[in-house]
Amino acid sequence: MYRYDEFDHAFVNDRVAQFRDQVARRLSGELSEDAFKPLRLMNGVYLQLHAYMLRVAVPYGTMNSRQMRMLAHVARKYDRGYGHFTTRQNIQYNWPKLSELPDALADLASVEMHAIQTSGNCIRNVTADHFAGAAADEVADPRPYAEILRQWSSVHPEFSFLPRKFKIAVTGAERDRAAIQVHDIGLHLKKNEKGEIGFAVYVGGGQGRTPMIAKKIRDFLPEEDLLSYTTAIMRVYNLHGRRDNKYKARIKILVHETGAEELARQVEVEFAELKNTELKLPEQDIAAITAYFAPPALEPRAEGWAQLAQWKKADADFARWVQQNVQPHKHPDYGMVTISLKPIGGIPGDATDAQMDAVADIAQEYAFDEIRVSHEQNLILPHVALADLEPVYRALVAAGLATANAGLITDIIACPGLDYCALANARSIPVAQEISTRFGSPERQAEIGELKIKISGCINACGHHHVGHIGLLGVEKKGEELYQITLGGSGDENTSIGEIIGRGFEPEKVTDAIEVIVDTYLGLRLDPSETFLTAYRRVGPQPFKDALYGDKTAAAA
């Protein structure tokens, strides 16, 4: 993985020192809140309902055990013993004291971590496929390109005051595990007929109050043009993006109002100017960055096959976990392990300091020291020998991290919602907990199959509800919480935005409503291999409306 050079170290340390001084001046009263707020936001510090919140960047979701141990340390020393892994592959802490934040950031800097550009109208943490560098279906590892974008976009003077926040995601496989079509820029790494590497470029996707699917504006962009073309897009956006209205300021609105074709034309005009400048990526630079992401030396471990079969026979729980949470690796003797942060009835994405330490230990001993955060709020061990799966599983069980539910109905995404978030209309976490509890039995989950529920506590859509197979959006109606249900959303290579199914449900009725939807699906699917999403796309919303609201009379939302 990428290692800081001297410049990176000096830069991050300087930023910590600068922030320490700013905090001291704020606490002494020298700086007003109005002056300080933009400064704290530039360092990932928000104010929530109960306390400050610190958002720490995990670039493209990749870290090592030393960094994970530091995240545990920060949870223990500066917070209340836990952290929340987010859909942006970052981690948030809910209880840090302003006065201690400079120390926390200094500790993080000692392991090459920071909170820069995790907030504000700049280019945010670049996200990538959490199976990058390991997936069997991958064309190339997206992380070197994400790292190049990270370096280019870090405190980029021209792009530090954009009309609004800007999110870039990169995937390296046909199967999109990075939800690139709901990002401001989505990059799909692929090869052309000549075997050269490049990108399909998508622009203008996003969630929030106006969900939009990105438009493809380039079929194949050679890799050497990555920065010049991205700069061209940023320039068009920076110039024409709307600064008069916060709700219309994202690039998706510009793409929508301008038209994708015209926008692509404008980008090409800028690109023609930039193409042969210093932004052109030399092959040796790409190679140098790629070298940081060289896969570990994976020895053949063919003995794992027979062992795995034996272990599975001996232990049904283990077999279920392998079936659900382990996926094929490029190397046939290895697997990619999903560590579920969705215990039945638990808080999606939360991990205690002890759990983080346990994951670090396991990664170090069995997984080549590599850990990923997925945008589905789970952790990943990308390289584990089949021969080591059993001890890994035992260690995860001991840490309460072996829930066998990856991709199932209890693998729910939920934003912090009204339990923490100052912008929320309704709670998200308790809703997730109750749904998880209701459907928690392994048999029932297995029968239902792949089903993604995603919950947001307000229209900002941090919980990705628009792209949930079942999406839940919390709204406030007459001072009470109400949950609007959307169906048929999806955040993969066939992205779709969910449709509102009808009027919303009170907190105590929403789990029943989910159950009605699930039972309706089970009743109408052609066979168990037809997933919820496929079935929904076949039959449309009507059977679900009928089941929820009575025949043909779905009330207005």
Place this chain on the structure above:
Amino acid sequence: MTDKVLTANRLSDGISVWLDAAGNWNESLQEAFVARHKEAVEALEATGKQAFADNKVVDVNVVDVEEVDGVLRPLRMRERIRAAGPTIPYAAGYAGLSAIRSAVA
């Protein structure tokens, strides 16, 4: 008139606080000074402005409450949760949505 209390987050650690009768910022809503008429509300607002200007607190707001059997209860759920903390006991001991709801409802 609806009863009102003054709330904010403490500058140094961000913890939610309420203004009490002695003029201190208290971590418990139940200790809050309740304004029951216009002049009292204006006094709260002035105090809040000053405390913000003095860099003691941030995010200062006057919020609606009612008193039920001597217990102060904010009218908005958001403020009830601010006062009571997250409705989700972390990890063990989760009691189900209805139980929690009655605690903050």
